[in-house]
Amino acid sequence: MSEVALWRRFLGQGEPHPVVPTDLARRLAQVRLHAARRLTASWAGAYRSAFKGEGLEFAGVREYLPGDDVRTIDWRVTARTGRLAVRRYVEERNRTVLFLVDVGAGTVAGSGTRTLLEVAAEVVALVGSAAIAGGDRVALSAWSDRQEFVLTPRRNDASLLRMVHELLLVRPQGRPSDLLAALTEVPRLLRRSGVLVLISPFFGSGYGRTLGALARRHELLAVRLWDRRAGKGTAKARVPARDTLGRAGWAAAGPAPEVPELSRVRADVLMVTPETLLAPILARAFLARGRRRSA
Structure with missing residues (x-):
């Protein structure tokens, strides 16, 4: 059976799916393999320590x-x-992790062999794998200037891989994203206290009050997509001067004034680029967050 057929069979679950191009199937397989190799016992334990209920x-x-x-x-x-x-x-085992992923114009940029949207897909694969291993469910809402698609909470690898699949099929249309509208929909998708993972370049403003209300109810992680070579995200803002949790690549929003809305809610912010080695960065960040929670 061909690689494309295998992916259609695995991801389709008996439902009709568009044909997956060979190059896309290869990228999907690489993302899956990368996540599986990196997902050690230490990685899953680090996630539980950082986001335990x-x-x-x-x-x-x-x-x-x-x-x-x-x-x-x-x-x-x-x-x-x-x-x-x-x-x-x-x-600990019944929480929902909602990935709110920006798939608008700001995710078109990239350098090397990865776009920012592909980086976002890998973040979902890695964090989602750890969440499922820890007994949590994963859900995804993809936004541009409107809601592009939603995948409801599930606790299995097939659902996670379908999330990655759908993200890699998205073709940003050059429209700016409406983060306020995206955040307004979160209470409908995340009814109980859970984990909210925002993945975006975080352009725009005006969503701080809504984000603050969500941060009081849910654990919040903001993953900022940044294209260093293209200069995205640097024209209007400074890069964080220091990482408050050492080499984890994780910065408390206090010293990251380039996103005022995140600073106000004291969100944990992880800055990633197409060159970032995500698995070790995330593992160290989770361990650092866990130690801080236990202090």
């Missing part, structure tokens, strides 16, 4: 993984089995 309903135990909060270790089970075990809670 606060629910109190006990849901069992599992083996300890590097990056887990040591305060969740169940010492009785550990003593009985001889292996470190941690307690799990309903919120």
Whole structure:
């Protein structure tokens, strides 16, 4: 069976899908392989440490993984089995991670072999893989000046790969994105407290109040897409002077004044470019966030 046929069979789930071009199928396979190779136990544990739920309903135990909060270790089970075990809670495995992805004109740029939209797709693949491994569900809303498509919450690899597939098929039409309209739709898509991952160049303004309301209800991560060679994002703003969490590539919005709306809600901001090695950057960022939460 050809590579294209394999991807259609895997992603289609019995539903009609457009034919996937060979070059696109190859890129999809590369994204999937890259994510799978990087998704180690430490990576999944780092995600859980950074975005673990606060629910109190006990849901069992599992083996300890590097990056887990040591305060969740169940010492009785550990003593009985001889292996470190941690307690799990309903919120930890039932949360929804919503990726709100900007697919407007600002994502056309890129350098080397990747566009900013392809970088966004890889972020979704990596963070989504860790979320599913941690028991969370993943959903996606893609926006330009309007909502392009929505994929509802699911907890399986097929749904995640379909998200990547749909993102790589998008062809930005040169329209500026309407982040305010995109954020206004979030309460309909993320009804319970969850994790909101915003992926955008963050051009424009006027969405700060809506973003603030969402940040009070959900955990928020902003991934800023930046094309360094093309100078995108530098004409109107400064690049963060320092990374507040060391070499993780992660900057608290306080020292990142180029996006005032993110500064006001004290969002965690990760700046990525087409040259960024995403897996190690994200893993270190998650571990740093987890340590900060545990302090």
